[in-house]
Amino acid sequence: MLEKNHILTPEKWVKLHADYLYNYTISRINNHEISKDLVQETFFAALNAMKNFEGKASERTWLIAILKRKIIDYYRKINSIKGKAEVRMNFYDDGEHAGEWIEERVPSSWVSEVEKDIENRELGNALEKCISALPEKYEIVFRMKTIEELETEEICKELDISSSNLWVIIHRARLQLRKCMEDNWFKK
Amino acid sequence: MIMMKLNCDQATSICDKSQYNEASFLEKIKLIIHMFHCKYCNIYSRQNTILSKCFKKHKHQHSSYLKCLNNEEKCCMENNIKEKIG
Structure with a gap:
């Protein structure tokens, strides 16, 4: 069987992809x-790499592979920016209470009819606001895992992080989201 | 038995993991034991379930429509590419 050889048409990239x-x-x-x-940037990098294109994958698959590298690079860049947007601590870091809730961060009870609220469109907006308020490196992982529902393994591969790293991020993101939703929605 | 004991940070961490059905059996047992005597993690766990429902319910509110670049942006991209090709 003849292998189909794909070709690149950069002048059509924008229209097609x-x-x-x-x-x-x-x-x-x-x-x-x-x-x-x-x-x-993906298109530019692709132009520079055209001579390496072997025609085995489709044009789109090849472009996506380049884009994935760009996303990893971007994630690495924001991940290396320390401090500035760090999530607030919820537990004692060390000492005899290490790992216990810090008093002013403990979850407080929500009003009892919250279950009925779930359908409310306004709630969706409040959620979106709280997600957007996360530090970007947490927001990206949280969205991929919870909103896009990607597999853990896939996210780790796409962002080049370990699974234990992923769960630490999810944990911090959800702690902050719970507090944010408590302050902005469920306590009212 | 000491291995079975979690602090609140670890317990809520397992609780988060279990929202995606990815906590192990042993982790779940440890979590249940911890929640038996920890009021705050109990509240956290209940609220976490509510939040998971909310995320599920509303995940398409913002992402269901296809997002596109506008014509001007595409035109600009196309010109940039043409310029590079020469």
Whole structure:
């Protein structure tokens, strides 16, 4: 059987693939400008790498592979920015109470009819606000795991992080989200 | 028995993991034992279940429609590529 040989048509890339690549990126990064830039950079990197294209994969598959590298690079960059946007501590760090709740961060009871609230569209907006308020490196992992419902293994591969690292991030993100939703919605 | 004991940080961490059905059997047992005597982690766990339902319910509110670049942005990208090709 003859192997199908794919060819590259860079003059048609934007028309054929820009929206697809953009969608892939925005569902992970959730920022229009950054996603747009990453797509543009992907096209540039692809132009430079055209001579390495062997025609075994389709043009789109090849572009996505380049985009994935760009997303990892971006994630590494924001992940290395320390301190600034760190989530507030919820537990004592050391001493005899290490690992216990810090008093002013303990969960307080929510009003009893919260279950009925779940359908409320306004609640969706409040959730979105709280997710957007997370430090970006947590937001990306949280969205991929919870909103896009990607497999743990897949996220670890896509962002080049370990699974224990992923669970620490999910833990911190959910602690902050719980507090944020408590303050902005469930306590009212 | 000392191995079975969790602090609140570890307990809530397992609780978060179990929201995605990815906590192990042993972890779940430890969590249940911890919640037996910890009021706060008990509240956390209940609220976590509510939050998971909320995330599920509303995950499509913002992501169900296809997101696109506008024509101007595409045009700009296309020109940038043409410029590079020369």
